[in-house]
Amino acid sequence: MPFAPFVGVKHHHQSIHFAGARLENEKQYTFEWLFQTFLKCMFDKHPLAIITDQDKAIGNAIKTVFPKARHHFCSWHIKKHQIEHLGPLTARYSDIEEPYKRWVKSNIVEEFETYWEILSGKYQFDSGSWITEMHKQRRYWAKAFLKDCFLLA
Structure with missing residues (x-):
């Protein structure tokens, strides 16, 4: 239960x-x-x-x-899913890790969206893939979108 x-x-x-x-x-x-x-x-x-x-x-x-x-x-769940889903992406695209990290660690919304455009333009993700779903749900997990809400970590 x-x-x-x-x-x-x-x-x-x-x-x-x-x-x-x-x-x-x-x-x-x-x-x-x-x-x-x-x-x-x-x-x-x-x-x-x-x-x-x-x-x-x-x-x-x-x-x-x-x-x-x-x-x-929850960031723990996000990291768990990241480990699960990023592996196949790195196997498919050997140079994706660094741009992915820049995207995830972006502190400013404009920077986050710019890195997303670079990622999605270069790697052509499928519309229902994990990473495109994460982009759609960005306001729930991305640091750049959560700055106005104080939470103790």
């Missing part, structure tokens, strides 16, 4: 475990129920930011229940 922990940060910058739930499934309606129940327990205090994996059902539930919260993807 999936486990959903709710962890936050206290005023002294210490982690605090608010709640946890075992879920029957990982469907959008289950996450919506979970988030609405959490809100009741928290006296309708909405979170400012939420960090999750890249699950679409969670993302859709966040948009429904917490529409003003900033949704971020």
Whole structure:
């Protein structure tokens, strides 16, 4: 059974475990129920930011229940997927690693988009590939797009 922990940060910058739930499934309606129940327990205090994996059902539930919260993807999950998907790309394109790193580590939106244009122009990624999906989801994980939301790491 999936486990959903709710962890936050206290005023002294210490982690605090608010709640946890075992879920029957990982469907959008289950996450919506979970988030609405959490809100009741928290006296309708909405979170400012939420960090999750890249699950679409969670993302859709966040948009429904917490529409003003900033949704971020967990960097651990991003790195895990990067290891999994970058291998075949480096096998196919021997010189992709350096431009890929520049793209991912970009601090400015314009720089990020410029590096993307260079990458996608040179390597011609398939429209549904992992890397093009990561570009579409950039506002959830890319440093350049997350500068306006403070999170403790």
